[in-house]
Amino acid sequence: MHAVYIAPATTHILIKKRTADISRTAAQHWIEPHAHGIYVKPADMWIDPSRPAERALVTHGHADHARSGHGAVWATPETLAIMALRYGTEMGTPVHYGEGFEHGGVKISFHPAGHVLGSAQILLEHAGERVVVTGDYKRRFDPTCTPFEPVACDALITEATFGLPVFTHPPIEDEIAKLLSAREANVDGCIIVGAYALGKAQRVIAELRRAGYDAPIYIHGAMQKMCELYAAHNVPLGELIMATGLAKAELKGAIVIAPPSAMNDRWAQRLPEPITAMASGWMRVRQRARQRNVELPLVISDHADWNELTDTLLELRPSETWITHGRTDALGRWCELHQLKARALDLVGREDEDEG
Amino acid sequence: MQAFAALIDGLIYTRSRDLKIRLIADYLRITPDPDRGWALAALAGTLNIATVKSAAIRAMAEERFDPMLFRMSRDYVGDTAETVALMWPDNSGGDAAPTVSEVIDLLNSTSRARAPVVLAELMDRLDANGRYALLKLATGGMRVGISARLAKTAFGQAFGVSVDDVEEVWHALRPPYTELFAWGEGRTERPDPADSAFFRPFMLAHPLEDGSVHLDEFVAEWKWDGIRIQIASTGGETRLFSRGGDEVTGAFPEIAAAFNNIGVVDGELLVRGDVQGGEAASFNALQQRLGRKNVTAAMQAEYPVFVRLYDILFDGAEDLRGQPWTARRDRLELFTANLDPVRFDLSAVIEARDFEHLAEIRAAAREAAIEGVMLKRRDSPYLAGRKVGLWYKWKREPLVADCVMMYAQRGSGKRSSYYSDYTFGCWTEDGNLLPVGKAYSGFSDDELKWLDRFVRNNTVARFGPVREVEKSLVLEVAFDAVHESKRHKSGVAMRFPRISRLRMDKPAEEADTISALRAMFD
Numbered sequence: 001m002h003a004v005y006i007a008p009a010t011t012h013i014l015i016k017k018r019t020a021d022i023s024r025t026a027a028q029h030w031i032e033p034h035a036h037g038i039y040v041k042p043a044d045m046w047i048d049p050s051r052p053a054e055r056a057l058v059t060h061g062h063a064d065h066a067r068s069g070h071g072a073v074w075a076t077p078e079t080l081a082i083m084a085l086r087y088g089t090e091m092g093t094p095v096h097y098g099e100g101f102e103h104g105g106v107k108i109s110f111h112p113a114g115h116v117l118g119s120a121q122i123l124l125e126h127a128g129e130r131v132v133v134t135g136d137y138k139r140r141f142d143p144t145c146t147p148f149e150p151v152a153c154d155a156l157i158t159e160a161t162f163g164l165p166v167f168t169h170p171p172i173e174d175e176i177a178k179l180l181s182a183r184e185a186n187v188d189g190c191i192i193v194g195a196y197a198l199g200k201a202q203r204v205i206a207e208l209r210r211a212g213y214d215a216p217i218y219i220h221g222a223m224q225k226m227c228e229l230y231a232a233h234n235v236p237l238g239e240l241i242m243a244t245g246l247a248k249a250e251l252k253g254a255i256v257i258a259p260p261s262a263m264n265d266r267w268a269q270r271l272p273e274p275i276t277a278m279a280s281g282w283m284r285v286r287q288r289a290r291q292r293n294v295e296l297p298l299v300i301s302d303h304a305d306w307n308e309l310t311d312t313l314l315e316l317r318p319s320e321t322w323i324t325h326g327r328t329d330a331l332g333r334w335c336e337l338h339q340l341k342a343r344a345l346d347l348v349g350r351e352d353e354d355e356g
Numbered sequence: 357m358q359a360f361a362a363l364i365d366g367l368i369y370t371r372s373r374d375l376k377i378r379l380i381a382d383y384l385r386i387t388p389d390p391d392r393g394w395a396l397a398a399l400a401g402t403l404n405i406a407t408v409k410s411a412a413i414r415a416m417a418e419e420r421f422d423p424m425l426f427r428m429s430r431d432y433v434g435d436t437a438e439t440v441a442l443m444w445p446d447n448s449g450g451d452a453a454p455t456v457s458e459v460i461d462l463l464n465s466t467s468r469a470r471a472p473v474v475l476a477e478l479m480d481r482l483d484a485n486g487r488y489a490l491l492k493l494a495t496g497g498m499r500v501g502i503s504a505r506l507a508k509t510a511f512g513q514a515f516g517v518s519v520d521d522v523e524e525v526w527h528a529l530r531p532p533y534t535e536l537f538a539w540g541e542g543r544t545e546r547p548d549p550a551d552s553a554f555f556r557p558f559m560l561a562h563p564l565e566d567g568s569v570h571l572d573e574f575v576a577e578w579k580w581d582g583i584r585i586q587i588a589s590t591g592g593e594t595r596l597f598s599r600g601g602d603e604v605t606g607a608f609p610e611i612a613a614a615f616n617n618i619g620v621v622d623g624e625l626l627v628r629g630d631v632q633g634g635e636a637a638s639f640n641a642l643q644q645r646l647g648r649k650n651v652t653a654a655m656q657a658e659y660p661v662f663v664r665l666y667d668i669l670f671d672g673a674e675d676l677r678g679q680p681w682t683a684r685r686d687r688l689e690l691f692t693a694n695l696d697p698v699r700f701d702l703s704a705v706i707e708a709r710d711f712e713h714l715a716e717i718r719a720a721a722r723e724a725a726i727e728g729v730m731l732k733r734r735d736s737p738y739l740a741g742r743k744v745g746l747w748y749k750w751k752r753e754p755l756v757a758d759c760v761m762m763y764a765q766r767g768s769g770k771r772s773s774y775y776s777d778y779t780f781g782c783w784t785e786d787g788n789l790l791p792v793g794k795a796y797s798g799f800s801d802d803e804l805k806w807l808d809r810f811v812r813n814n815t816v817a818r819f820g821p822v823r824e825v826e827k828s829l830v831l832e833v834a835f836d837a838v839h840e841s842k843r844h845k846s847g848v849a850m851r852f853p854r855i856s857r858l859r860m861d862k863p864a865e866e867a868d869t870i871s872a873l874r875a876m877f878d
Binding site: 166167287288291293295327333 | 421424428429438442446
């Protein structure tokens with residue numbers, strides 16, 4: 001039999017050799033992944049440590065990345081403002097996008113990640129190597145934050161929250177249109193939209209405004225201060241009214257934004273015939289929406305979807321990729337299929353904020 | 357197809373039965389023939405597209421997607437059709453979406469070999485929701501929480517006709533049910549039921565809880581642990597129905613064939629004799645058969661089924677539902693005497709002096725096929741649904757044991773993102789833990805979240821989808837019975853284990869031993 005041998009796209013040899021290869025790369029000598037964060041050895045600094053550290057570089061303000069109790073913190077001014085709002089008096093050193101500093105022979109600079117207000121990727125340069133830690137990121141347009149900027153690097157340390165090929169986030173305009181038409185069909189009731197208090201809530205509000213919805217938007221008390229913080233950082237959100245304590249009649253035809261945790265509790269029972277909506281990338285999967293008693297799933301995510309994750313890898317083509325959290329197995333598999341060297345870190349304590 | 361996809365999604369996200377009925381009724385009213393008839397058939401479970409089986413969908417996926425990425429996605433989503441619908445690249449740009457009848461016509465007119473190609477072309481013309489609806493339509497099994505009865509109720513509501521009238525003519529008609537719609541819209545007379553056997557709603561029971569009844573007024577029967585079933589026969593044809601009114605004749609053809617009397621009876625489908633793997637295995641086998649349109653001779657031989665009769669609704673054409681239970685019982689005994697004893701017997705009445713005596717009998721009954729006791733008012737007519745004060749179910753108290761969680765696995769369906777299936781063990785004499793069972797129910801949603809977090813934070817090893825956890829969490833497990841098992845290393849097997857409490861207060865070393873479980877053998 002005459003046959004042409006075609007090498008399979010899957011590279012089992014590469015998988016076996018992976019550990020050995022990684023041990024030879026330089027980055028391994030000065031950056032150590034630990035279960036509770038990424039340690040930059042020569043600078044004696046931790047990135048997004050999940051326990052108190054003497055020196056912490058913080059990518060963004062979500063609680064699973066920005067913890068309290070660190071000695072010194074470096075973050076963007078917006079992230080520091082968010083941390084100050086959440087944890088009280090903590091101070092830190094502001095680093096603007098595109099700017100940096102040197103510490104212990106490591107050049108450290110912050111670059112926009114497009115995830116939420118103030119979110120940053122961190123570029124580390126040392127021993128002739130460039131390593132980018134993405135933190136959480138997305139590549140879609142978002143009126144509430146500076147768009148992601150690709151940063152060329154040798155090693156990319158990436159998230160993979162939505163790292164499964166079933167996750168492709170639809171255009172946000174479609175989801176906002178779904179929300180607005182559900183409101184029109186239910187003018188005697190209201191729509192309660194579950195959205196994480198930092199980032200998602202403000203993005204949904206800003207997108208509603210962009211779609212021409214200029215009526216007051218009602219918010220849960222837990223998001224008032226964060227909305228004010230966004231407004232103070234030049235993210236106009238229009239007229240916002242606290243929903244707490246209002247009579248049912250006043251909320252007829254209203255859109256009410258609340259943290260997911262408030263959706264099924266007594267607070268929501270005071271609303272007039274509410275339709276339960278949820279703005280989250282997980283809403284792409286029907287049973288996930290059903291689990292949470294969601295009647296109107298809105299697939300809106302502040303994370304990169306599968307295509308954004310993989311396109312970013314193809315665009316940057318780092319010589320190696322470390323995957324911090326999320327579906328590290330699936331994105332790792334994709335890297336194998338595309339001859340990209342990858343390694344799963346499985347950091348702990350990275351709760352998904354969409355789960356609220 | 358878009359309207360049908362929207363209906364399917366609406367049904368998935370709507371919990372209220374009334375709202376589901378309204379969604380279906382609205383769709384049936386505004387959608388033209390024959391689309392709405394195909395949709396009704398899909399909801400009622402009477403649509404069968406012979407050219408597409410779920411294997412075809414898996415094959416389609418394997419051809420296009422990396423098998424590992426597909427498996428990971430499938431594990432996460434918990435449903436093959438939805439996984440394929442979500443992973444499928446969006447090509448729907450310019451093409452017009454097909455109608456429901458176009459889909460049915462194309463799939464019905466192709467061969468099994470060509471079906472994947474036809475299906476793929478249709479997939480390319482749809483968006484993600486349309487693709488999901490297409491795959492569900494093509495394979496049957498919509499999984500939207502709709503029984504045949506509910507679909508017919510919605511039809512009744514859409515056109516202002518009684519659901520019993522729909523039920524009566526239903527089996528004389530075939531999808532896409534254009535005669536049914538013509539009658540519903542008042543354009544024609546009601547179609548001829550043509551001597552067809554049809555479903556009557558079951559009478560159901562309330563739990564007795566802590567109450568008691570007087571045995572002068574109530575009769576006691578065993579509550580058998582099989583599948584409740586209704587048999588309706590006109591002589592010309594015999595049909596079997598499950599509790600929701602879904603027809604299951606094809607799943608149990610030996611029962612239909614053996615039923616040589618005219619009438620409608622209510623009973624429990626059971627497996628006869630000792631079955632390898634115990635009663636739980638036979639119950640699982642019954643459950644699996646329930647979902648099938650056809651069964652093999654081997655399946656029929658492996659688990660010999662019979663029906664234990666509880667009640668009679670019609671004797672011949674005579675409607676007995678208005679008569680008291682005592683009168684129906686007499687008629688049932690006569691009726692059963694003429695049936696094949698291999699396939700049919702009578703559910704015995706329990707002779708007890710008084711309620712306390714009955715409680716003793718119930719407590720002593722550990723036969724695995726007994727779920728508890730039924731209490732029926734002697735003068736109760738046979739009424740549809742659950743009526744207060746007429747029938748009670750009095751389930752047996754479960755046994756409990758404290759076990760230690762050993763392994764966890766993700767659930768399927770709506771729990772696919774949680775570690776919700778737990779394997780637990782008890783201690784041997786020499787201080788080892790051996791698995792004694794697996795449970796995936798009994799906890800609240802909040803407890804599930806807690807358990808899921810426990811699993812994630814205490815994983816010590818992973819074996820594919822299974823996580824081994826730190827042996828530190830004690831689960832109080834309730835079960836109906838425990839018996840000897842050669843298939844398990846521990847030598848014991850529980851029947852219907854479920855988690856009754858999380859014992860976060862209890863150290864793992866104080867959990868029960870296997871010998872303590874052996875002491876609970878029947």
